[in-house]
Amino acid sequence: MKVNIPDELREILEEFLVEAEEILENLDQDLVDLENNPQDKELLNKIFRGMHTLKGGAGFLNLTPIVEIAHRIEDVFNKLRNDEMELTPELMDVILEGIDQLKSALQMLKEREELPDIEEIQTLLSKLDAALKGEEPSQEREKREEEIQEGEIEFVEGISEELKKLILRFPDKDLAGILEEIILMPPDERPMEVIPEIEKLIEEGKDVKDLIKPKEKKEEPQLPPPPPPAEKKEEFPPRSTKKQEKKQSEKKSSETIRIDVERVENLMNLVGEIVLDRNRILRVTADVDRECRSEAVEKLIEAVTSLDRTVSDLQVAVMKLRMQPIKKIFSKFPRVVRDLARKLGKKVQLIIEGEDTELDRSILDKLEDPLIHLVRNAVDHGIEPPEERVQKGKPETGTIRLFAFHEGDHIVVGIEDDGRGIDPEKVKKKALEKGLITPEQAAQMSDKEAYELLFLPGFSTAEKVSDVSGRGVGMDVVASTIHSLRGSIEIDSELGKGTTILLKLPLTVAIIRTLMIGIRGQVYAVPLHSVVEVVRYDESLVKEVGSFKSFMLRDEVLPLFSLNELLEVEDEDEKHFIVIVKVGERLIAVSIEALYGEEEIVIKSLGELLSDIPGIAGATIAGDGRVVLILDLNSLLSDYKVKLIGVRR
Amino acid sequence: MNQPEKKEINVIGVEELIGEVHEKEIQVIAFKLKEELVSVPIEQVVEITNNRDITPVPKAPSFVIGVMNLRGKIVPVINLKEHLGIVDEIPEDIYSRNKIVIVETPKGEVGVVVDEIVGSIKFLEGDILPEPIGTIGIDVKYISGVVQLDRELLIILNIESIFNRED
Numbered sequence: 001m002k003v004n005i006p007d008e009l010r011e012i013l014e015e016f017l018v019e020a021e022e023i024l025e026n027l028d029q030d031l032v033d034l035e036n037n038p039q040d041k042e043l044l045n046k047i048f049r050g051m052h053t054l055k056g057g058a059g060f061l062n063l064t065p066i067v068e069i070a071h072r073i074e075d076v077f078n079k080l081r082n083d084e085m086e087l088t089p090e091l092m093d094v095i096l097e098g099i100d101q102l103k104s105a106l107q108m109l110k111e112r113e114e115l116p117d118i119e120e121i122q123t124l125l126s127k128l129d130a131a132l133k134g135e136e137p138s139q140e141r142e143k144r145e146e147e148i149q150e151g152e153i154e155f156v157e158g159i160s161e162e163l164k165k166l167i168l169r170f171p172d173k174d175l176a177g178i179l180e181e182i183i184l185m186p187p188d189e190r191p192m193e194v195i196p197e198i199e200k201l202i203e204e205g206k207d208v209k210d211l212i213k214p215k216e217k218k219e220e221p222q223l224p225p226p227p228p229p230a231e232k233k234e235e236f237p238p239r240s241t242k243k244q245e246k247k248q249s250e251k252k253s254s255e256t257i258r259i260d261v262e263r264v265e266n267l268m269n270l271v272g273e274i275v276l277d278r279n280r281i282l283r284v285t286a287d288v289d290r291e292c293r294s295e296a297v298e299k300l301i302e303a304v305t306s307l308d309r310t311v312s313d314l315q316v317a318v319m320k321l322r323m324q325p326i327k328k329i330f331s332k333f334p335r336v337v338r339d340l341a342r343k344l345g346k347k348v349q350l351i352i353e354g355e356d357t358e359l360d361r362s363i364l365d366k367l368e369d370p371l372i373h374l375v376r377n378a379v380d381h382g383i384e385p386p387e388e389r390v391q392k393g394k395p396e397t398g399t400i401r402l403f404a405f406h407e408g409d410h411i412v413v414g415i416e417d418d419g420r421g422i423d424p425e426k427v428k429k430k431a432l433e434k435g436l437i438t439p440e441q442a443a444q445m446s447d448k449e450a451y452e453l454l455f456l457p458g459f460s461t462a463e464k465v466s467d468v469s470g471r472g473v474g475m476d477v478v479a480s481t482i483h484s485l486r487g488s489i490e491i492d493s494e495l496g497k498g499t500t501i502l503l504k505l506p507l508t509v510a511i512i513r514t515l516m517i518g519i520r521g522q523v524y525a526v527p528l529h530s531v532v533e534v535v536r537y538d539e540s541l542v543k544e545v546g547s548f549k550s551f552m553l554r555d556e557v558l559p560l561f562s563l564n565e566l567l568e569v570e571d572e573d574e575k576h577f578i579v580i581v582k583v584g585e586r587l588i589a590v591s592i593e594a595l596y597g598e599e600e601i602v603i604k605s606l607g608e609l610l611s612d613i614p615g616i617a618g619a620t621i622a623g624d625g626r627v628v629l630i631l632d633l634n635s636l637l638s639d640y641k642v643k644l645i646g647v648r649r
Numbered sequence: 650m651n652q653p654e655k656k657e658i659n660v661i662g663v664e665e666l667i668g669e670v671h672e673k674e675i676q677v678i679a680f681k682l683k684e685e686l687v688s689v690p691i692e693q694v695v696e697i698t699n700n701r702d703i704t705p706v707p708k709a710p711s712f713v714i715g716v717m718n719l720r721g722k723i724v725p726v727i728n729l730k731e732h733l734g735i736v737d738e739i740p741e742d743i744y745s746r747n748k749i750v751i752v753e754t755p756k757g758e759v760g761v762v763v764d765e766i767v768g769s770i771k772f773l774e775g776d777i778l779p780e781p782i783g784t785i786g787i788d789v790k791y792i793s794g795v796v797q798l799d800r801e802l803l804i805i806l807n808i809e810s811i812f813n814r815e816d
Contacts (some may be wrong), residue, residue: 269721522705567707606706606716608756609725609812613709619716619723627704627716627723 001117009061016057020106023050027099032334038087048077065115066105072128073098089342094127162194175201264321271318278311326404327355329368333375333402340379347386347396348379353403359411363505370478374415374501382419382499411505418498424450451491455479514601518594519563525601525620525630532580537591551578551589560589566636581633588637603630673774679803680750680763682730687804695751695758697766717760724751726760733787754812772796
C-alpha cells in the first residue's frame with residue numbers, strides 16, 4: 001500500500017521516522033529484559049509510553065497499519081502495567097511479532113513510502129486482540145491451524161506428507177524458514193528426510209506459495225477499512241512484488257560503500273609512512289627555525305603545523321575505517337537465545353559482556369555465523385531442560401555467557417554455558433566408530449584432544465548428535481572459519497558442569513585508546529579502559545602500612561605500587577603522577593614518573609618469541625618510529641598480588 | 650644472459666660433472682661472537698642492519714635485549730651470546746653499538762646482536778665437518794657443523810634448534 005504524504009507533512013514524517021527508530025531501537029533488549037523481570041514497572045511504563053508516542057505520531061500522519069499495531073501493543077502494556085494481565089512467554093511471542101511487524105512497516109515507509117496492507121497484518125492483529133481478551137495466543141494459533149487443515153489449503157502434486165504437515169505447522173514461514181525450524185527441533189523429532197526435498201525446492205526457486213492453492217479467503221477484515229485513499233493513488237503501480245522489494249532495498253543500501261579490506265590496509269600503510277615523514281619534517285622545521293629566522297620560515301612552520309593536524313586526523317580516520325564494536329553482532333543474540341529457548345522449552349538467561357570491544361570489520365563479518373552456531377548449540381545441546389536441571393540440583397534457568405575482551409594482540413570471544421558439558425569418552429567412541437582415530441590414539445588422548453575431534457570434518461552427522469552432547473553439528477565449519485581468520489578455537493568442558501568455547505582472534509589492526517606514561521625514560525602505553533583516573537603524586541598522601549604502601553585518594557585508602565616494581569626495573573627516580581587502576585572490583589594506585597597524554601594506537605604483536613611475557617599486552621610503533629610497549633596493568637597487578645600473598649605466608 | 654652458462658656446461662666434461670654433482674655450494678653470513686667465528690646460512694638471513702632504537706622489554710628472559718621496529722614490524726632483538734651460553738660481559742652500549750643480523754627463525758624474524766660482521770663465505774657442502782665436542786663454548790645441539798678455514802674454525806649455527814628450545 002502506497003502512502004501519500006503531502007509536502008507540508010514531509011518534515012513531520014521525517015521527525016516521526018527518527019522518533020520511531022529511537023523507540024524501536026532498544027525495544028528488543030528491553031523486552032527480553034522485561035521477560036526476565038516481568039514486574040519491572042519502569043520498563044513497562046517505558047514501553048507503554050513508547051507505543052503511545054508511536055501511535056500518536058502515526059495517527060497524525062494517517063499511517064493506519066502502524067496505528068493499529070501500536071495501539072494494540074499499547075493496550076497490552078497498559079493492562080500489564082495495571083496488573084490486569086500477566087506477561088506469559090506466549091504473550092511475549094505475540095508482542096515480539098508485533099514489534100517485528102512494526103519495524104518492517106517503518107522500514108518500508110522509510111525506504112519507499114509504503115506500508116503493509118491491513119490484510120497482511122490481520123493475523124497479527126487478531127492474535128493481539130485475542131491476547132487482549134485474555135485468550136491464550138497458542139490456542140488461537142491452533143485454531144487457525146485447524147481451520148487451515150479443514151481445507152483452506154490445497155497442495156500441488158508431488159509434495160510429501162511430511163512437508164505438508166510442516167507447512168501447516170508453520171503457516172507463516174517460507175521454505176527457508178521451515179528449514180530453519182527443522183534445524184531448531186530437538187534432534188529426535190527432526191524429520192531428516194524432508195530436508196533434501198526442501199533444499200531441492202529452494203534450488204528450483206519455489207516457495208510455499210508455489211506449493212499451495214489457497215482457496216478464496218473467507219475472512220473479512222474486522223477493522224474499519226483504511227482511510228480513504230489519497231487522490232493520486234491510481235498513479236502509483238500496485239504493491240510491488242517481493243523481487244522488486246529486494247531490488248529497492250539493495251539500492252537503498254548503496255548509501256554505504258563496501259570496500260575491499262585490502263585497500264584499507266594499503267591505505268593504512270601509506271598513512272603510516274606519511275606519519276613518519278611528517279615527524280621528520282617537524283624535526284627539520286624546528287632545526288631550520290633555530291638556525292635562521294625569517295618570514296618564510298614562519299610561513300613554513302604555519303604550513304607544517306596545519307599539515308601535522310591533518311595527518312593526525314587522517315591517521316585516526318583511516319584506523320577507524322576498519323574497527324567496529326562487537327555489539328554489532330552481539331545485539332542479535334538476546335532474541336536468538338530467547339526464541340530458541342522458547343522453542344525448545346528451556347529456560348535460558350543470556351549475559352553479554354564486553355560488547356564495546358572493537359574488532360576488525362573483516363573479522364567481525366565472518367564471526368557472526370560461527371557465533372550464532374555456537375550459541376545455538378549451547379542452547380540446544382548444552383543447557384538441559386528445566387526438569388533435568390532441577391534434578392541435577394542446578395538452578396532451573398540455564399545461563400549462557402557471551403563475552404569479548406582484548407588479550408594482548410588478540411581478541412577473545414567466548415561462549416560459556418552451565419549445561420551438561422561434553423563427555424570426552426563418548427566423543428572418542430564416536431570418532432572410533434567413524435574410523436577417524438585408532439584405538440591406540442583414543443587411549444592416549446587427553447580430554448582436550450578429544451574435544452578437538454569435534455572439529456574434524458565428518459565427525460558429526462545430524463542424527464546421533466545428542467549422544468555426544470550434540471556439539472557436532474557443523475563444528476568443522478565453525479573451526480575452519482575461525483582458522484581462516486588465523487584465529488584459534490578452544491573447548492573446555494566439564495561433564496555436568498558446562499562448556500566454555502573460546503575463540504581467539506588476531507587483530508591485524510586493533511586500535512585502542514591509551515594513556516602514554518613513562519618510567520626511567522621509557523614510554524609505555526596503558527589501555528585507557530583500565531584507567532579510572534590520574535592524580536598528581538603527593539608524598540603526604542602516601543602511607544606505609546607494614547611492608548605495603550598505600551595512597552589516600554580522597555577518603556579511600558588504596559594499595560600503592562610503583563610501576564617500576566611492577567615491571568621489575570630500578571626504582572630511584574621521583575614519582576610525579578599516580579594512575580588509579582581498577583582491578584576486579586578494587587581500585588589500585590600505581591605511581592609513575594612521567595605522563596605524556598592520551599593517544600590512539602595500533603596494537604602489534606611482539607612476535608612468537610616474546611608472546612608469553614606477563615603484563616605486556618603487545619606493542620605499537622610511535623610517531624618517531626620507536627617501539628612502545630602496551631602494558632596490561634591488570635595482569636601486572638594480579639601477578640604481583642600473588643607474590644604479595646606468598647611473602648605474607 | 651643464458652649464453653655463457655650454456656658455454657660453461659659445454660666446456661665442463663661429463664666426467665667432471667659427475668664428480669661435482671654432490672658438491673653443493675653453501676653460502677653463509679659469518680660474524681663474530683666474542684672469539685668465535687659463527688655463521689648462519691644466507692637463506693636464513695633477512696637483512697643486516699645498523700642498530701636502531703631498541704625498546705627494552707621488562708620481565709622478558711634475560712637474553713632478550715628488547716624489540717625494534719623493522720619497517721613497521723616489531724622484531725625482538727636478542728643477545729645471542731647469552732642465549733648460546735657464551736660468557737661475555739654485556740657492554741654498556743649494547744643498545745647502540747653493535748650490528749644486528751635479522752634471521753628467519755621458526756619463531757618469526759629475530760634480530761641477533763653480533764660483535765662484528767665478517768662477511769659472506771662460500772664453501773662446498775663436503776667441507777662441513779661434524780661438530781667437535783668440547784672445543785668451543787657453544788652447545789653442540791645448536792650447531793649444524795663446522796668448516797675449517799685457513800686459520801679459523803667456522804661454526805655454522807642451527808637456527809631451527811636455537812629458536813625451538815622449549816624454555
